[in-house]
């Protein structure tokens with residue numbers, strides 16, 4: 329694609345990056361077939377190619393309207409288009425740049441701005457968020473059915489093994505996961521403990537920055553990333569082997585730290601090291617296959633089949649397709665076939681709240697696909713997908729590491 333970027337952007341790091349990405353796109357349209365919003369809405373401007381065209385116009389200095397913002401807001405950032413694109417167009421990076429520019433040029437109305445600010449505050453408020461969830465659970469029986477389904481049931485973390493192994497890794501706690509599903513990281517700690525690795529929590533660390541990043545508060549997100557690195561750094565210097573991430577949505581954000589802070593002289597090197605050490609829990613367990621096989625020796629196969637939902641952040645963002653499925657099969661689980669497994673479930677960070685209509689349509693399709701093989705249980709790799717699918721599914725839903733923890737117990 330030929331480009332002619334406007335003077336105000338062309339010599340900036342963002343401008344140069346966006347220009348290189350735009351030039352790779354050859355308008356072939358292969359990406360349209362796997363774009364969830366294009367498949368639902370049938371509008372070229374809700375496809376990757378259409379959005380790339382809109383962002384090109386912004387970068388070339390054309391007037392920007394609410395229409396551009398609406399089409400960019402509707403994008404799930406699922407990055408299925410990246411997986412499909414034969415030219416290697418890094419759509420995810422481009423849409424981050426495009427959204428940031430449009431946000432500055434098209435002010436949001438009061439109600440929309442306030443609801444976005446409220447979302448940031450609610451998700452990042454720690455104890456206040458926990459109090460709100462506890463309140464929702466207490467009054468669940470009194471809530472209308474549609475709202476009650478959005479309140480996740482209480483999950484019990486169980487024991488976190490004491491750090492007893494020379495091999496250590498640190499874990500990303502995250503913002504909402506400790507309140508909504510403390511069992512996920514505790515199950516990870518138990519599984520890794522059996523594999524000879526101690527998993528250590530870092531209380532000073534919290535949200536990875538993805539909430540602010542999703543909501544286009546990009547400076548606030550960068551500040552949070554720096555604080556996260558500061559909290560982890562002493563542990564990495566002391567020999568922690570990896571930063572284990574159990575929510576693949578957060579994993580894509582942490583994998584991006586090196587890129588996001590590449591132009592910050594004080595943090596560029598540290599951020600690059602964190603990126604190199606960030607690992608999805610599936611990758612960590614898969615690397616310990618031999619030890620896992622010993623723990624599983626002699627155990628009979630699991631009775632009921634399960635269906636696994638591969639989050640977009642894992643398969644399209646982190647490009648780790650098939651790793652978790654391989655570990656589960658080796659652990660004795662039978663996985664049912666899931667049609668259209670490349671398509672987003674509609675959770676996508678804060679998307680389910682900001683775009684409820686599209687999100688519900690994607691959820692209904694995903695639940696139908698996951699339950700089509702009549703599995704006994706469902707599982708996934710990301711807290712957002714887990715809670716979203718659980719709200720619409722008839723079967724129990726877990727993080728896959730919890731299934732493995734139960735299997736090894």
Ligand code: SF4
Pocket residue numbers: 362363364365366374375376379402403404405406407408409410419
């Ligand atoms: S990221 Fe997903 S929703 Fe957005 S354009 Fe690409 S395929 Fe479509």
Ligand code: SF4
Pocket residue numbers: 352353354355356357358359360376377380409412413414415416417
């Ligand atoms: S598949 Fe790639 S090159 Fe083709 S239109 Fe989509 S983004 Fe552009």
